[in-house]
Amino acid sequence: xxxxxxxxxxxxxVIQYLKDAKRTEFxxxxxxxxxxxxxxxxxxxxxxxxxxxxxxxxxxxxxSMLQELxxxxxxxxxxxxxxxxxxxxxxxxxxxxxxxxxxxLLPESKEKFLANMKKEESQVVQDLxxxxxxxxxxxxxxxxxxxxxxxxxxxxMNKLREYAEIxxxxxxxxxxxxxxxxxxxxxYRDLILSEPxxxxxxxxxxxxxxxxxNTDQERAxxxxxxxxxxxxxxxxxxxxxxxxxxxxDMIDVLIQEASEDIEKLSASGKDIDFDTKAPIAAYRRxxxxxxxxxxxxxxxxxxxxxxxxLQKVVALAFFMPMIAGMTGxxxxxxxxxxxxxxxxxDINKKVVMKLIxxxxxxxxxxxxxxxxxxxxxxxxxxxxxxxxxxxGSTLVITLIIGTLAGTIIPLILHQxxxxxxxxxxxxxxxxxxxxxxxxxxxxxSIFISHLM
Amino acid sequence: xxxxxxxxxxxxxVIQYLKDAKRTEFxxxxxxxxxxxxxxxxxxxxxxxxxxxxxxxxxxxxxSMLQELxxxxxxxxxxxxxxxxxxxxxxxxxxxxxxxxxxxLLPESKEKFLANMKKEESQVVQDLxxxxxxxxxxxxxxxxxxxxxxxxxxxxMNKLREYAEIxxxxxxxxxxxxxxxxxxxxxYRDLILSEPxxxxxxxxxxxxxxxxxNTDQERAxxxxxxxxxxxxxxxxxxxxxxxxxxxxDMIDVLIQEASEDIEKLSASGKDIDFDTKAPIAAYRRxxxxxxxxxxxxxxxxxxxxxxxxLQKVVALAFFMPMIAGMTGxxxxxxxxxxxxxxxxxDINKKVVMKLIxxxxxxxxxxxxxxxxxxxxxxxxxxxxxxxxxxxGSTLVITLIIGTLAGTIIPLILHQxxxxxxxxxxxxxxxxxxxxxxxxxxxxxSIFISHLM
Numbered sequence: 001x002x003x004x005x006x007x008x009x010x011x012x013x014v015i016q017y018l019k020d021a022k023r024t025e026f027x028x029x030x031x032x033x034x035x036x037x038x039x040x041x042x043x044x045x046x047x048x049x050x051x052x053x054x055x056x057x058x059x060x061x062x063x064s065m066l067q068e069l070x071x072x073x074x075x076x077x078x079x080x081x082x083x084x085x086x087x088x089x090x091x092x093x094x095x096x097x098x099x100x101x102x103x104x105l106l107p108e109s110k111e112k113f114l115a116n117m118k119k120e121e122s123q124v125v126q127d128l129x130x131x132x133x134x135x136x137x138x139x140x141x142x143x144x145x146x147x148x149x150x151x152x153x154x155x156x157m158n159k160l161r162e163y164a165e166i167x168x169x170x171x172x173x174x175x176x177x178x179x180x181x182x183x184x185x186x187x188y189r190d191l192i193l194s195e196p197x198x199x200x201x202x203x204x205x206x207x208x209x210x211x212x213x214n215t216d217q218e219r220a221x222x223x224x225x226x227x228x229x230x231x232x233x234x235x236x237x238x239x240x241x242x243x244x245x246x247x248x249d250m251i252d253v254l255i256q257e258a259s260e261d262i263e264k265l266s267a268s269g270k271d272i273d274f275d276t277k278a279p280i281a282a283y284r285r286x287x288x289x290x291x292x293x294x295x296x297x298x299x300x301x302x303x304x305x306x307x308x309x310l311q312k313v314v315a316l317a318f319f320m321p322m323i324a325g326m327t328g329x330x331x332x333x334x335x336x337x338x339x340x341x342x343x344x345x346d347i348n349k350k351v352v353m354k355l356i357x358x359x360x361x362x363x364x365x366x367x368x369x370x371x372x373x374x375x376x377x378x379x380x381x382x383x384x385x386x387x388x389x390x391x392g393s394t395l396v397i398t399l400i401i402g403t404l405a406g407t408i409i410p411l412i413l414h415q416x417x418x419x420x421x422x423x424x425x426x427x428x429x430x431x432x433x434x435x436x437x438x439x440x441x442x443x444x445s446i447f448i449s450h451l452m
Numbered sequence: 453x454x455x456x457x458x459x460x461x462x463x464x465x466v467i468q469y470l471k472d473a474k475r476t477e478f479x480x481x482x483x484x485x486x487x488x489x490x491x492x493x494x495x496x497x498x499x500x501x502x503x504x505x506x507x508x509x510x511x512x513x514x515x516s517m518l519q520e521l522x523x524x525x526x527x528x529x530x531x532x533x534x535x536x537x538x539x540x541x542x543x544x545x546x547x548x549x550x551x552x553x554x555x556x557l558l559p560e561s562k563e564k565f566l567a568n569m570k571k572e573e574s575q576v577v578q579d580l581x582x583x584x585x586x587x588x589x590x591x592x593x594x595x596x597x598x599x600x601x602x603x604x605x606x607x608x609m610n611k612l613r614e615y616a617e618i619x620x621x622x623x624x625x626x627x628x629x630x631x632x633x634x635x636x637x638x639x640y641r642d643l644i645l646s647e648p649x650x651x652x653x654x655x656x657x658x659x660x661x662x663x664x665x666n667t668d669q670e671r672a673x674x675x676x677x678x679x680x681x682x683x684x685x686x687x688x689x690x691x692x693x694x695x696x697x698x699x700x701d702m703i704d705v706l707i708q709e710a711s712e713d714i715e716k717l718s719a720s721g722k723d724i725d726f727d728t729k730a731p732i733a734a735y736r737r738x739x740x741x742x743x744x745x746x747x748x749x750x751x752x753x754x755x756x757x758x759x760x761x762l763q764k765v766v767a768l769a770f771f772m773p774m775i776a777g778m779t780g781x782x783x784x785x786x787x788x789x790x791x792x793x794x795x796x797x798d799i800n801k802k803v804v805m806k807l808i809x810x811x812x813x814x815x816x817x818x819x820x821x822x823x824x825x826x827x828x829x830x831x832x833x834x835x836x837x838x839x840x841x842x843x844g845s846t847l848v849i850t851l852i853i854g855t856l857a858g859t860i861i862p863l864i865l866h867q868x869x870x871x872x873x874x875x876x877x878x879x880x881x882x883x884x885x886x887x888x889x890x891x892x893x894x895x896x897s898i899f900i901s902h903l904m
Binding site for chain 2 (some may be wrong): 279
């Protein structure tokens with residue numbers, strides 16, 4: 001019955017059940033919903049109904065809903081629940097999600113929750129938190145099925161039935177030896193196509209693609225994406241299987257990395273979304289803007305150096321915004337190609353040299369096209385062929401330099417493993433401003449006597 | 453044995469086997485590799501070995517390797533194989549990948565291949581190609597398992613064993629009625645936890661989340677991401693199940709959409725990657741640059757209108773690059789937040805109003821901070837308090853306007869379903885240039901008599 005309703009309609013129904021305290025009907029309805037939807041309904045509920053809503057949900061439902069809420073809402077729910085129930089819910093949560101939740105809490109609440117959780121669970125979570133952020137170790141889950149190498153297909157099927165409920169992914173079964181080292185993998189598909197008596201060892205793939213606990217999360221996500229895997233095993237430095245990464249978490253990593261690329265290109269500051277409060281958003285963007293303000297003043301200093309030239313031929317000022325703007329634009333275009341390319345493929349010297357040469361050629365083509373065009377326009381507009389030539393040749397040079405700056409700067413930063421956020425679009429734009437003005441007034445000063 | 457080798461080492465081994473014509477050893481080695489790796493090895497192979505490599509692979513291996521090559525390489529392989537073998541390989545390919553391959557071919561080769569393929573396969577492919585690009589219909593696969601509603605768990609298990617080999621995803625089993633309409637879903641996990649005698653109808657979820665053939669691919673990918681699904685059913689307008697979307701294809705969609713966002717922000721032109729040839733890359737970027745060149749000239753015209761003002765106080769020109777640059781930068785920052793936000797959440801009037809108000813506040817905070825800072829700097833540098841005031845107040849106004857322009861323009865374009873690529877970063881930057889110069893010289897002109 002519930003199947004064709006929109007979330008708003010379901011929420012109205014939920015409110016009715018809450019008002020009438022119809023717990024059975026409430027549970028029947030909620031059983032049909034995904035955790036994501038339950039979380040959305042919780043957000044849609046008026047505050048006054050939330051307490052009863054939470055008290056009607058069972059521990060498992062609370063755990064899966066909590067995983068779909070943002071951090072602020074998670075903390076609200078935890079406060080509502082009280083420490084005792086909250087800890088029970090935490091015990092049921094996927095440990096990777098739990099780590100993310102705990103990290104955002106104040107140190108004292110974190111300690112309080114950890115102290116009250118089941119010992120083994122709190123140990124697992126604390127182990128995970130010891131890995132560096134953005135590594136495979138931090139994101140892996142321990143809810144997977146491992147198979148000793150001497151098992152038969154039938155043994156595996158029995159084990160699977162036993163563990164299906166707690167395993168996050170049963171698409172791949174990882175085979176381990178008696179030292180718990182990862183030695184093979186079987187897909188579930190291969191398993192149901194095999195005879196029950198067959199030995200796992202004989203049907204498994206030996207070339208298991210795995211990552212270590214220290215592998216960067218972006219690298220792990222790339223592997224999942226390239227191989228179309230649904231999960232990826234994580235081993236420690238003795239090749240002992242310690243967890244798996246699941247495709248849903250890796251999608252989130254890919255999206256996060258794409259957002260970071262966009263932050264780089266726009267210097268928009270970390271972690272600003274629609275819900276960020278204005279003072280926080282402003283605070284995160286200001287450092288960049290103030291830096292760029294000072295670099296912008298460098299442009300001003302350059303212009304002031306050429307004050308005399310400018311005073312003699314004011315028309316030079318008319319083309320300043322266009323030249324600086326165009327150089328910035330070509331730089332941003334190249335930057336986007338490089339930043340995006342770096343995330344999607346592996347880099348070696350040959351690739352880099354080819355790319356730089358390509359962008360040089362692009363710069364020349366773009367520079368010549370725009371340079372010739374603007375020469376003609378400037379000549380017609382200002383009636384001065386030499387002015388046209390000065391502006392045209394400036395644009396040829398600055399567009400080539402702009403393109404190369406947008407290509408080489410991020411590559412160098414990548415090479416030296418500097419946080420590539422430094423190579424932000426506005427930074428390259430502003431640097432290109434400075435360069436282009438230097439070249440413009442440099443060329444203009446040479447021809448100044450003829451320009452007047 | 454092969455498990456710890458790098459791809460380069462394996463490639464050397466492969467070349468040796470090819471040279472010695474050791475087909476058995478070759479096949480044993482290749483059996484351990486993933487299609488993605490086989491494709492990379494093919495690319496690493498010297499041209500002279502490729503023909504034999506292709507002749508050693510069986511049809512299934514060729515089909516899965518082809519899916520992992522880029523379009524240029526795909527066409528090379530097809531030419532190598534010849535029409536007869538190529539068609540056999542195509543029959544084995546996933547139909548969504550096949551559609552992508554065929555679309556890139558010349559119309560006459562496309563026709564030739566389709567005419568030679570198995571009738572039912574070519575019909576399926578042609579049906580898929582009739583859906584608009586970037587819709588669920590175009591990307592769905594027909595390799596899935598559907599279950600009639602009257603089946604028992606045991607029946608399902610038998611059917612599964614039969615179809616496991618051809619099904620792309622057996623994580624979810626879709627239940628249909630006798631009109632082939634989608635009425636439920638069971639996860640494989642639920643299935644192995646149920647009694648063999650149980651009826652499918654009693655254990656299935658009735659609230660199936662599905663998309664229609666016309667659903668935009670980005671929307672479908674969002675659903676997969678939000679619900680952490682591994683696959684998503686696709687229905688036609690009578691709710692008849694016609695295919696499924698798999699998570700691996702949806703990851704590619706999410707990455708493609710992120711790249712498009714980056715193209716928007718950088719106006720870098722569509723589909724430029726590290727392998728694009730320079731003339732093509734230049735050709736794709738030039739239209740934007742030429743448009744931006746003309747808009748840049750509008751800035752020039754504004755400056756020329758205020759020629760007199762500028763001639764009287766040349767120092768005004770010193771701050772031009774900084775003011776235009778800063779306004780552009782704040783615009784880009786807001787734009788990035790909006791563009792990114794639009795992909796990750798649903799928009800309604802409330803969200804939009806909240807966002808605009810937030811960005812207005814951000815603009816005011818940023819504007820006041822930077823404005824006061826620059827007033828002081830300008831006063832110290834030029835020794836003219838009024839000049840400081842003119843520049844400071846200009847920056848306050850332009851930063852507020854820049855922030856709002858970067859917020860509102862993409863929202864309006866989104867509202868009117870205009871291709872949001874129009875709201876590119878450089879465009880907003882350049883528009884903000886024009887606005888900021890107008891405001892700057894407007895304010896300066898008012899105070900001109902006091903500035904001199």
